[in-house]
Amino acid sequence: MGNLPDNLPYNPGLRPFGPAPATAVSPFTLGTMRALDSPSQMESVLRAAMAAGINHLDTAPGYGPAETFLGLALAALQRDNLAPPGGWRITSKVLPGCDLAHGQEQLRAILERLGVAQLTNLAVHGLNLAEHLEWALHGPGAELLEWALGEGLVTQVGFSSHGKPELIEAALASGRFRFCSLHLHLFDQTRLPLARAALAGGLGVQAISPADKGGRLYDPPAELVADCSPFHPLELAYRFLLDQGISTLSLGAEQPEDLAWAAALAGPSAPRGGSGQSSANEGWLNPEQRAALGRLEAAGRARLGTERCGQCRACLPCPNGVPIPELLRLRNLAVGHGMETFAAERYNLIGRAGHWWEELNAEACRSCGACLPRCPLELPIPELLADTHRRLSAAPRRRLWG
Ligand code: SF4
Ligand code: SF4
Incomplete structure (x- = not known):
């Protein structure tokens, strides 16, 4: 993994997200697609995120009023002089397929809704098909990304993908992107080798919703609870991914309480499992947690047998x-x-x-x-x-x- 930039206040929880000079993000990222009932709901979630040591916010025009509510919430916190050390890192997205003019219009609208002059990260949202990659590398998307970087409207560009591993591999190999958001889960490790390769190449890697898309782990079935005991399945899933070196895990909070695990695992002074070392991918699993993961896997193998x-x-x-x-x-x-x-x-x-x-x-x-x-x-x-x-x-x- 790359080194953190020198000009950031010391925070042992921050992790590089992209090549040097890296953006530094917290182990958890606030996903903003769930706090959509009112601006005040978004504001209370944002305040809780900051209290939990989160500095990275993930949003998109496709998440209904999320960007507008987030912009209002950011302004409210700013009025109270509240911001994480080094400031907020914000990721938003553009869907692939638009022409240059429409893409430029979309990005300007994103910045206006959020009330910021620059996005930290701009992602191609759902680079799921070969034509999406073609759009980003050689079509209007390529022009759009170049323009956004050249105008200083975004610091770096990346992509999120729900596509096949082969497509993700091609996107990573293109050299165009400095970060990616992927389905990386304790219960779906298909893309972990791709994530490791991306991290080794200095890219930032975000896991998409390990709690929900990773298996509804906030509401685990009895077998899973028993197999993971004495740990909560969600805690093991989070720790597993952080131990793998995944830069940051997205957490779509609806209420402040939804950030309890983020606060417990990654708060500025919260103890971690293991040795307490502060490097990005060490100290997230102690021997008891590794043993629980081993029991979990053995229990699954035993129930499935030869099937x-x-x-x-x-x-x-x-x-x-x-x-x-x-x-x-x-x-x-x-x-x-x-x-x-x-x-x-x-x-x-x-x-x-x-x-x-x-x-x-x-x-x-x-x-x-x-x-x-x-x-x-x-x-x-x-x-x-x-x-x-x-x-x-x-x-x-x-x-x-x-
Ligand atoms: S048996 Fe079914 S799954 Fe296997 S190759 Fe044939 S159609 Fe596909
Ligand atoms: S069905 Fe067999 S070949 Fe296909 S993924 Fe499972 S173990 Fe591998």
């Missing part, structure tokens, strides 16, 4: 486009960890969220058998897919971003 999908992706591509590993991951969670509610929620969003999530569920399997010889675990993939559908298929559910 556990190892998530190696060797079965791909399916000639019918079935996202085998993603579907069997949901089955792993339901059977292995009692996470049926979360798995069913994700399963029933398939085909309903455009390029933000999978488009085909297990019913697309035609039992052709092409994947079978490729699976090193010799799993009966068509049968497991049919079982996944039986277990998880239900009435459609509401979707938030991501």
Whole structure:
């Protein structure tokens, strides 16, 4: 990981987010897509975020009134002379696909809503398809990003992606971006190698919503609670990602109380697990927490037995486009960890969220058998897919971003 810039006040909780001179961000990032009932709700969440040692705010034009409410909340705190050491770091986003003039208009509107002259980070929001990457590298998006940097309206550019690992790899390899926001979870480690490579290359890496998208861990099922005991599943999930060196974890707070874990784990003077060292990725897991993670994994393996999908992706591509590993991951969670509610929620969003999530569920399997010889675990993939559908298929559910 890169070094922090010299001109920032000492704060052992800050972590570099991008190449030197790095932006420095807190281990937790306030996601602003949930405190949308009123400006006062956003303000109370922002005050709690600051008290929890958070200096990084993640917003987007697509989050309803979030930017407007956040701008009002920032102004209210400024009137009270309240700001984190070194000031707020703010990330907002533009959707891929617009022309240059529209993109410029969008960015100016973002800055106006937030009441700031410059964004710390501008992300391409949902770089999920090859054409999105093309837009950002060679199309109007490339011009837009260059213009934003050249005008000093943003400090650095990056992307968020819900896309396939291959697309994310190509985006990281392009050299265009200085940070990325990815689905990185204790219960979905598919993209962790990409995150490690990005970190090794000096990029900032943000984990998208480990609490919610990572498995509804704020409301864990009884099996999960027992397997993680004496620790809360969410605490282990957060500590696992920080131990991996992930720069910052987004936390979409609706109420100040939602930031309790951030305050407990990353407050300016809060004790950490382990040795208490202050480097970015050390001291987040002590031996007891590592042992609990080991018990958790062993319990999942025991419940799944020989039906556990190892998530190696060797079965791909399916000639019918079935996202085998993603579907069997949901089955792993339901059977292995009692996470049926979360798995069913994700399963029933398939085909309903455009390029933000999978488009085909297990019913697309035609039992052709092409994947079978490729699976090193010799799993009966068509049968497991049919079982996944039986277990998880239900009435459609509401979707938030991501
Ligand atoms: S058996 Fe099903 S999942 Fe496997 S390759 Fe054929 S259609 Fe795809
Ligand atoms: S090859 Fe087998 S173990 Fe690997 S992801 Fe596919 S189904 Fe799972």
